[in-house]
Structure formats: structure tokens, C-alpha cells
Amino acid sequence: MTVVTKYEDGLCLSLLGNLFHAWHRVGRLDDTTYFLQVVGCDSTWRCKQHQQQQHSQHQSSQHRESNMTSNEKIGIVGSGFIGRSWAMLFASVGYDVCMYDVQEKQVSDALQEIHRQLTNLETTGLLKGKLTAAEQKKCIRGVTSLKECVQGAKHVQESVFEDLEVKKKVLTEIDQLVGPETVVASSSSCIPPSKLSADLAHKANVILAHPYNPPYYVPAVEVVPAPWTSQDVVARTRAILTEIGQVPVVLTREHPGFASCRIQYAILNECVNLVKSGVISVQDVEALMKHGLGYRYAWMGPLETAVLNANGSDWPTPQKEQDLGFLCGWDASESPCQI
Structure with missing residues (x-):
């Protein structure tokens, strides 16, 4: 049985530590109940989280509505794993989410999977937001018309296949349908936003918002502007990601x-x-990351670790210490290593 350590947002450190192992080994990450069994979260922890969730669900409707958005529209282009995750995250705070795909069956299958996941998340106490699963389900609809999906949307999240030409084609179509106030974000993990948006009429509104997989459980989102992306769009993207519970990291x-x-x-x-x-085996390098560096970096980044972990040693030198202290936000006149 995995030892469970409580982590922010109802997650536990062991859950994150075993996340990708479970994902790749069993290929059933969408199944929350099965996933919790794989990572070994103990039933007492699940029960406690469930009780907390039930308490939240029984709050007055007036209190829940105070935590909802003004029902503004979000367009999700692509109903695959990433698109579904985005839809669930935006629905968690009450946005009107419209999810698009080219075939009716793709859309209906995605909605069915989203509904199943939201139910499981509520049962296991991992549902995000103040709304119940039933309320969040009502926030998400599916369409096969790109125009219906993106027109009038505050934010459009493109999550189609990771191919430059495919993404450019889709983004060109989106660009022709949205107005100058709509932020268009791509979920691409490696394609520079300048290559995606160079020929678009509203290219100043295009930005990259790359989520970590799986987005519902891993909150960091890498935000990358193109050279011509407006600072207002950067700020709005950061704000909306924060609103839905993610942690934007802006380049x-x-x-x-x-x-x-x-x-x-x-x-x-x-x-x-x-x-x-031949210095180390595959098994041991995996253990080193999962049970050593991985645990540490879940709480402190590498620069902060480098400063705080060197007390009494020859490294860092005063200059290196000051440089790292500056990067980590410490006053250079106060030595972190003396804490």
C-alpha cells in the first residue's frame, strides 16, 4: 500500500509520484476509480475526501453561484484526451463550454466519457470546483460546427492532432470565425506559436497554452507568446488559467x-x-527519480533546492548564492544558507 501524503487541491504526493507509471502501465488513466486502486490511495483518505466533497456540495446554491463565472462561452476545438480535460476544467468554474469535433460520434463519445469521469471524480472526492458533477455536466455541450463552437467565445482552446499543417489549417479556420476580442490558445507541446499564427489576421490574439498530461491532475500550463502576441492576451491567458485552478508558467x-x-x-x-x-540500472534510475528527486521537486524547484541544500558545504559560493537567491526572489543581503 502506498503511503499517502496530502497535497494541495485534494491530490496526494503519492498520486502524482505514481501518475505516469500507472498511466503507461495500464492505459486506463481516464478511469479515476481504477487509477486510485493502481496508485494505492487508501480507502480512509478517499472517505475523508468524499466527506469533504459532500460538505461542499450541500452548500447553498447562492454560495455556489458566487463562485461561478458569468456563464461566458469557452470554445474547445478537439474532443480527444486533452480537449476533454480542458472542457472539464473550464466547466469546473461554470463556464459555458462548447466542444467541437468533426464527427458526431466523436463528440457523443467524448461527452459520454466526460460525464463518466465527472461522476467518478465526485465519488472519489477529486472533483474540482464548487459545482456538483451534475451541474458541471450541464455546462458542457458538443457540436460538429466549428462556427457554433468558437463564435462569441471569450477563449478558444485548440487541441487537435500535433501536426503543424493540421494545426495551421484549423487555426486559420478559427481566425476567420472569431472577433478581435477572442483569445485563441493552442495546446501544442512543441510547435512555436510564431509558426502557427504568422499568417493569421488576429495573430496578436494567438498564444500557446501547453498543458502537462494529464491536465486535470497536473496543474502547470506552459504559456508561450509569439513575438507579436499582445501583452493583454498574455495577461488574460494567465488570468483564466489561474481561475480554473491551473498554474500558468509564462515564458x-x-x-x-x-x-x-x-x-x-x-x-x-x-x-x-x-x-x-553502466553506472546505474534502468530500475535504479527510475527509483532515484520517483523516490528521490521527484519528491523533492514536487515541493521546491531546482534553484530553490540548490540554495537551501548547500549549508556548510563549499557550494554555492557567495556569488553563486546571491545569484540563485536573486532568481528565487530572496534578498541578496540575507544568506538563505544561514537559515
């Missing part, structure tokens, strides 16, 4: 690989090098 400019992929591949490259060199 000042686009960069090959963005930030997350570059950090991930730096780690992956070194892990592969160590294994190929």
Missing part, C-alpha cells in the same frame, strides 16, 4: 523546446547516458 518569449521540454530532455539525456555507461 517571456518563444524558445525552441520551450522550457519544460528542455528541462525534461536534459534529465532524460543524462539518465540515458548513465544507463548506457
Whole structure:
């Protein structure tokens, strides 16, 4: 049985630590109940979370409505795993979510899966927001008309197949249907936003909002502007992501690989090098990340860790300490290593 440590937003550290292992091993991440069994969350924890959720659900309708948005429209283009996750997140705070796909069966299957997930999330105490699962289900509808999906939307989240030409085609169609006030965000994990939006009429309104998989459980979202993306759009994207419970990480400019992929591949490259060199086994490098660095980085980032973890050693030097302290937001005159 996995030891459960409570984590913010009703999650637990063990849940995050075993998330991708469970996902890849069983291929059933959409099934919340089964997923909790795989990661070993204990029944007492689930019961406590369920009781807390029930308490929240029985609050007065007036209190719930005070936590809802003004029923503004959100367009979700693409009903795959990422699109469904976005729909659930926006519905959690009461947005009017309109999800598009090209075929009626794709749309109906996606809605059915969303309804199943919301029910399971409520049962296990992991449902986000103040609204009940039934109320959130009512916030989400599906269409096969792109025009119906995006026209009049405050924010459009494109989540189609990760292919440059496909995304450019879809974004061009969206651009022709939306007005100058609509923010259009792409969920792309690696395509620079400048390549997606260069030829669009409303290119200043296009931005990249790359979620971490699975978005409903992992809150970080990488926000990357194109050179011509307006600062107002950056601010509005940050605000709406924060509103739905995500944690926006904003790059000042686009960069090959963005930030997350570059950090991930730096780690992956070194892990592969160590294994190929015979320094460590595959099993042990996995254990090192899952039970060592992974736990630490869930609470503190690498720069903060570097400053706080060097007390009494030769590193960091005063200059390095000040540099890292500045990056982490500490006063350079106060030595973090003396805390």
C-alpha cells in the first residue's frame, strides 16, 4: 500500500509520484476509480475526501453561484484526451463550454466519457470546483460546427492532432470565425506559436497554452507568446488559467523546446547516458527519480533546492548564492544558507 501524503487541491504526493507509471502501465488513466486502486490511495483518505466533497456540495446554491463565472462561452476545438480535460476544467468554474469535433460520434463519445469521469471524480472526492458533477455536466455541450463552437467565445482552446499543417489549417479556420476580442490558445507541446499564427489576421490574439498530461491532475500550463502576441492576451491567458485552478508558467518569449521540454530532455539525456555507461540500472534510475528527486521537486524547484541544500558545504559560493537567491526572489543581503 502506498503511503499517502496530502497535497494541495485534494491530490496526494503519492498520486502524482505514481501518475505516469500507472498511466503507461495500464492505459486506463481516464478511469479515476481504477487509477486510485493502481496508485494505492487508501480507502480512509478517499472517505475523508468524499466527506469533504459532500460538505461542499450541500452548500447553498447562492454560495455556489458566487463562485461561478458569468456563464461566458469557452470554445474547445478537439474532443480527444486533452480537449476533454480542458472542457472539464473550464466547466469546473461554470463556464459555458462548447466542444467541437468533426464527427458526431466523436463528440457523443467524448461527452459520454466526460460525464463518466465527472461522476467518478465526485465519488472519489477529486472533483474540482464548487459545482456538483451534475451541474458541471450541464455546462458542457458538443457540436460538429466549428462556427457554433468558437463564435462569441471569450477563449478558444485548440487541441487537435500535433501536426503543424493540421494545426495551421484549423487555426486559420478559427481566425476567420472569431472577433478581435477572442483569445485563441493552442495546446501544442512543441510547435512555436510564431509558426502557427504568422499568417493569421488576429495573430496578436494567438498564444500557446501547453498543458502537462494529464491536465486535470497536473496543474502547470506552459504559456508561450509569439513575438507579436499582445501583452493583454498574455495577461488574460494567465488570468483564466489561474481561475480554473491551473498554474500558468509564462515564458517571456518563444524558445525552441520551450522550457519544460528542455528541462525534461536534459534529465532524460543524462539518465540515458548513465544507463548506457553502466553506472546505474534502468530500475535504479527510475527509483532515484520517483523516490528521490521527484519528491523533492514536487515541493521546491531546482534553484530553490540548490540554495537551501548547500549549508556548510563549499557550494554555492557567495556569488553563486546571491545569484540563485536573486532568481528565487530572496534578498541578496540575507544568506538563505544561514537559515
